[in-house]
Amino acid sequence: MNVEDRLFLNRFNADDRSHLKVIDPEVCLKCKRKQCSPSCPSKCYTIQDGKAVVAYEGCLECGTCRIVCNEFFNIGWKYPRGGFGVSFKFG
Amino acid sequence: MPSKSEEELKFDVIVVGAGPAGTTAAYVLAKAGINVVIFERGKYPGSKNVMGGILYRKPTEDIIPGFWKEAPLERNIIEQKLWILSKDSAVNVGYRSASFDKEPYNCFTVMRAHFDKWFADKAVEQGALLINETVVESLIKENGKVIGVKTGREEGDVYTDVVIIADGVNSLLAKEAGFHPEIPPEKVALAVKDTIFLPKEKIEERFNITHNQGVTIELIGQITQGMAGGGFIYTNKESISVGLACLCSDFMKTGITPYDLINQMESHPVIKPLIEGGEIKEYSAHLIPEGGYDAIPSLYGDGYLIAGDAAMLVNPVHREGSNYATASGMSAANTVIRAKERNDFSAKGLSHYKTLLEESFIMKDLKKYRRVSRFSIENSHMFSLYPEFINQAAHEMITVDGVPKKEKQKKIWKLLKRKRSLTNLIKDAFNIWRSFK
Incomplete structure (x- = not known):
């Protein structure tokens, strides 16, 4: 099963504002590894013109992107506002 | 100076996070008659919580004797196996015992979203105040001492004598306040999990069990494709939890995506027959702090204590973590009860927490495996x-x-x-x- 189909099974209450942020997209141009993209278990990050673009709606709130962006620390990571984001039925 | 309205919002203790550590602490404190509030960011306790699925009986029993008679548990584990995998085969070692099939039991599979909700309700019954859908954004400090928290709600400042920080592996509070730095990728594992539903009878047939009996299988070898880590297969009542965890640093090195990894695991010829015909109903991911003893941050200070995953209390060798969370939550509560008697919430007054943890199995086990x-x-x-x-x-x-x-x-x-x-x-x-x- 591909990741998009998997995420479709989860319950999300997406906020209208993103809790994830690429702090300075220009900095991504200096980054050779671009680990955010392959490491994210829900494929929130895509690389466009060498810069990371984030889609927060399917975020599982694991925190991996924050950990792997350890060269430039270019990801602003917060929890979604109270009650928003993923809501696990089983966990 | 705190204004009048802020004075009204003061609790003896603020607990951040209604996972096993936070809820345990709140339960014990409320039972002792202490005025305690729990802030939980999810819609309900458990809705943000993920684990493989094993809950050990002992630490929870210390708080609620005989809890298994009423708690929402999945299966009682009577057999634990280890599979060592190549690409198309497995060497299998395991232990099954009829003695695990009767009270007081050893461990259970649970769904965090069900169990944590039940557990938090128990703390509320004892008198704790539970406030859901509320993110604690930062700590309020005065002269270096923590005196409250800033929540995401309007006029959301709340004051207290002591904050128990139990907001999980991503503890932004611990990080923001400088209690521990950003976790390096080699000290944390990323776990992904599918919850795969199958008819009860099919599960019992495939795993050679009946009614409430359960089996755990830990897997090492080919499925992690050379990365440090392992997989797991746990039986629930009507589903199977299937997943794996590998060090973030190894995901970075290999560039393998977590979802490709779990897909490949599920198509392994030895694993596939167990889950064949099942329906995935949830996909989850979570970080596991695996730095061991030497990665544990300073666990207390003026006006605060840190417990559970936020304190990085996990033993990956024995896949124990939720029991450390519960036990550390209990130690944190007992420390606060003692500090209250002496009216001393300074770092010195709370240092008893460290002593309790050092004396317990938690630090002894983590010390034993500090080189792992x-x-x-x-x-x-x-x-x-x-x-x-x-x-x-x-x-x-x-x-x-x-x-x-x-x-x-x-x-x-x-x-x-x-x-x-x-x-x-x-x-x-x-x-x-x-x-x-």
């Missing part, structure tokens, strides 16, 4: 080379093909030496002994 984290980082061949070899050796010995056993043994020994020099074999043996002794 480095060992795993530096010896990722342990997760690929040896599992592959063990399978080849088993295959050789079990295959009947007219070759005398003595010759087979020679062949196996040669095969091993081709994979790893004698010096390195001895080094590995020594390192294993030193890390796990």
